[in-house]
Amino acid sequence: MGFRLSKIYTRTGDKGETGLADGRRVGKDHPRIEAIGELDTLNSQLGLLLAELDDAATTWPALKEISEVLSPCQHRLFDLGGELAMPEYQALQQVEVQRLETAIDNWNEEVGPLENFILPGGSQLIAQAHVCRSLARSCERRCQHLNAVEPLRGEGLAYVNRLSDLLFVAARLIAKRQGIAEVLWKAADKP
Known part of the structure; x- marks a missing residue:
């Protein structure tokens, strides 16, 4: 087992800085900390989606x-957060990206081509998948911002x-497997 926290608060961050594993102190608004925080938010929302999926699976196996x-995506997001907190640490491998691509291809084949823009909705479960998708896009933007500063x-x-793509297709697949029509975007009436 890895490190265990025996004390949750340290008071070292009270002045707006936090420590990285390499010993550096950075501001809590540093792009690296922003990216870690966004990954944490996504992971929390993904946990909610997984709990709701498990509940719904009793009705829709x-x-x-x-x-x-x-489910493994939560662990991989934690790995990515570890890479951001410890810049020399390398946990994610290309095989994980390929695993997501395989699932995307399989699920996309089941849901069929997208014929119109869809909106997040139809059920709470579908909407939660879209919340996770949009947060994954936010994580991607934060990570790309950091990448421009520190590769x-x-x-x-x-x-x-790929995770954001997977979550988009997952939302569509949830709708299909629950028998819920996707909420199609309707353009505003032109004056």
Whole structure:
């Protein structure tokens, strides 16, 4: 087992700085900390999606597969957060990106081509998948911002990009497997 925290507060961050594993102190608004925080938010929302999927799988057993594919993503997001906190640490591998691509291809084949823009909605579960998707895009923007300042490994950047794609297709697949029509975007009436 790794490190254990015996004390949760340290008071070292009270003045707006935090420590990285390499010993550096950076502001809590540093792009690295912003990216770590955004990954944490996504991971928390993904946990909520997984809990809701597990509950819904009692009625729609076909949703269990979605949960099984998404569940490891929480661990990989934590790995990516570790890479950001410890710049010399490398946890994510290309095989994880490929795992997401395989799931995207399989699920996309089941849902079929996208014929119109869709809105987040239809059910709470579908909307939660879209919340996670939009947060994954936010993570990607934060990581790309950091990458412009301090270059990151390509695997982490690719992983967050694919995860947002996976969550989009997952939202569509949830709708299909629950028998809920996707909420199609309707353009505003022209004057």
